Amino acid sequence: MALVAVITAVGLAGCRQRPATDSALESEKTTFTRIIPMAPNLVETVFALGAGDKVVAVTDFTIYPPEALDLPRIGGTFNANLEKITRLQPDLVIIQGEHDQVARLCQARGIRLLRVRMDSIATIRNGIRQIGAVLDRHEAALQLVEEIDRDLAALAAGPGQPRRPVALVMGHTPGGLRGMTTFGPESFLTELVELAGGRNVVAGDGSAYPPLSLEALAARGPEVILEFRPAESLDDAQRARLLADWSALPGVPAAASGRIRFITAPELLIPGPRVADIVRRLAAAIHDEAGLD
Amino acid sequence: MRALHRQRPLLWLAGFTLVFLLALSIAPLIGGESLGLRALLDRSSVEGFILREQRLPRVFLGLLVGGGLALAGACLQAVLRNPLAEPYTLGLSGGAAVGAALVLTAPGLGASLGGLAAVQAAALLGAGAALVFVYLVARRPMGIHTATVLLAGVTVSVLASGVIMLVRIVVRPDEIAHVDRWMMGGLVVVGYRDVITALPLLTIGASLLMSTMRELNQLALGEELAGAQGVDVATVQRRVLLGAGLVTAAVVAAAGPIGFVGLLIPHAVRRLAGHDHRVLLPGAFLMGGAVLVICDTLARTLVYPTEIPVGVITAVVGGPLFIMLLLRMR
Structure with missing residues (x-):
């Protein structure tokens, strides 16, 4: 159980089923200034897109980047403290998978909720683009995806090479x-x-x-x-x-x-x-x- | 000392009511986030929202869940004539867990049925199926065979554990974590939907249970003696099984399986206030609710902002307390 909790909390896989995109949000031009990404990989993505200064809290198992480690914590991904989230007054909460009470809180408080799925290279690319679109950082997202693809291509083993x-x-x-x-x-x-x-x-x-x-x-x-x-x-x-x-x-x-x-x-x-x-x-x-x- | 308890059951009932009211009035004011007067005075403030939409419904749910479990436990212990009986002895927790686990891990099912409501519905169905199964297995022409109820309930629990282990093998770790988290129990709510959803079944079930007070007193003398005094034993057994089943199904669907409250509280109240079910049943409800709310207050403040599942607190606190109670009863 502890192992499963750790592996899950660090975001090994991701999500329960919901549409991965939220077109209403993506087309919205609101500038979000108080963001809570509720999983370590989401925190890393927001920081990698250059919006780390807008993050107001992170979850317990966040380990990167260093500047995220001093931010307030809201508890774990699955046992986040909802009172703490309310108090921090975020305008955007990003979650991976389902979290019904967080969804209900966001609805009640008028907080934008973005659901992202990142559990494979394809969904990581898509998730980065999705978060980039919501944060109005399209260019940064495209660059980050290109950078990942370039690095992966350089690392990939050749087709004839024995595995x-x-x-x-x-x-x-x-x-x-x-x-x-x-x-x-x-x-x-x-x-x-x-x-x-x-x-x-x-x-x-x-x-x-x-x-x-x-x-x-x-x-x-x-x-x-x-x-x-x-x-x-x-x-x-x-x-x-x-x-x-x-x-x-x-x-x-x-x-x-x-x-x-x-x-x-x-x-x-x-x-x-x-x-x-x-x-x-x-x-x-x-x-x-x-x-x- | 015991004689003193029995002489003053109403005094104890007043004491239980006082503890219940104190829990209801103080627990919403305690938490990792200090609220201050603004929470009471300014309804539109963040503090007001936390108090009104997060803490109060959570405390209400805790009172209902804890009260329901303890009430059901007290009645089941009486009618099954077994001190180990508790709401989950009927296998309802196992049935509910299977229902919840299937919804939490089935691709697309959670979303298509509407998230938490789907989990609650599945837990309710699972608990209901377990209750019907146990009842059918234990039913006899002259009533319900109490030992069979216990054995059938344990069998359902074992079967349910097997199914859940099987589910764990074939699903992803994040889905396993959802199931595990649900199985630890929890009272985290936003708004009153969960409280309102639980109320109808809980009210019907609790009313059925409360209506058996006098008969349970007579049943304490033994089924034959009670029968000789005009008690329709089979009807009382059916009412208790159905009432406890409805209450447990409602609370387990709303808060997951929360252990020990349904076992420990009836024994504690019986120890304090005596065996008269006219005091024991309301006393168990009041103390069950109060104790669960106190445990939940600990759960949400001990390692703030991380929340400990309340089921963990009830087990960790309840276990040693129960052992102490057993030692004092020697």
Whole structure:
């Protein structure tokens, strides 16, 4: 549960279903001066578009940019304090997915509510354009999207280049390889791993984030295992213990060679404007012997 | 001491009423955002809005939810003759959770049915289905088999847990987080829609339960003795099951499953004011409401601005209190 909360709060995926665009808002020429983006990736997007000075509060799991960290907090994405939001008197609230009480508050207070979905490269592009349109920063949005595309194109593995089989794992209970979830074909990270020259070994499986079967993992023989442990601080001894757990699967190439990368940096799970940087760091984790922290 | 309690039930009832009124009048004034006099004097101010549209409806909902759960728990403990009985023993919480989880994770369903209203409707349907199932399984020609009610309720809860675990496997983490958040319970509201939505079922259910006061006193002597005194035991059982079912379905749809209030408060009130259901039932309602509002006040102020789900507070505070109560009863 805690893991799911963290992964979700940092905005791994995004949204419940609603139309991604709000044409009435986009065509509106109001200048918003008090913005609350209610997810870390939305905060990053607003700042990346140069409207950071209009942000009046952020959510608990916001980690970037540094100037956002001193802003007032409204609680978590799912347990935001609505009284605090009312008190801050925003004129624009940006949310990812559904939040019915926030929607009701916005309606009651005449606050503009923008719903954005950012959980893949395509939806990140669209979300940036959408927020740019509402903030009257079309040009900045177009430039940011172009920049992301340019960086991604430079990083992308060539079509003929062999892709390294990678297993993406969300944590495991120390002392044994239990309690693991993996990232399925619809996940944000599967898409990025492909761009980073890897191939998610469970990409053919059905659901987005299925529990990981050790048998399936052994059968698919990943050369690299990326184990995500967001926001954990692991010392050398803890790393060694976690690594030792994987020795239970000596037939798996990644375990045999010790190519188990523990990824604690939460920003790698944030689908926002820094997506190209995530691809670069994943590529390092997959291909470099030194790996990545 | 116990004799003293039994001699002064009305005094205790007055005390419970006082606690209820204090919770109602003080809780809206406490919170992370200090409101000041402006909240009372200037209706158009931000402070006025927070008081009128956020805190007051939240406190009202807390009083209704906590009161409803404790009332239902008191009646179920009496009619099932089991101290572990509580509203969720009937499996209603599990049924409601399955309904809510399906709506919260089904593609497009939440939006097409109108967001929260859809979740509430699904929770209500789930709770209703669980109640009907438990009733049909436990029904006998001469009434309801109380042990079967408990077993069928536990079975529904286990089944519901299995379904929810299955749902968790196939959905995205953000959707899992929605479900988990709902299952922790919460009283966050803007405006009075949730209070008004919960009222009809709650009123009907609570009226049914309150109407059984005298019969429950006679049932305390045993079903056979009560029957000999002219109590239609089967009818009382049906009224309590239906009343508790309606109340629980209404509150679980409005606030999610909130544990311990329905179990702990009836025992605490019984301990203080005695076993007379004419005092116990209104007392449980008043204290259940007051205690939940106090827990919710803690939930929204302890780590302000982050909100702790009130279900977490009731479990963390209620658990040790219940153990203390058990120790004192030895």
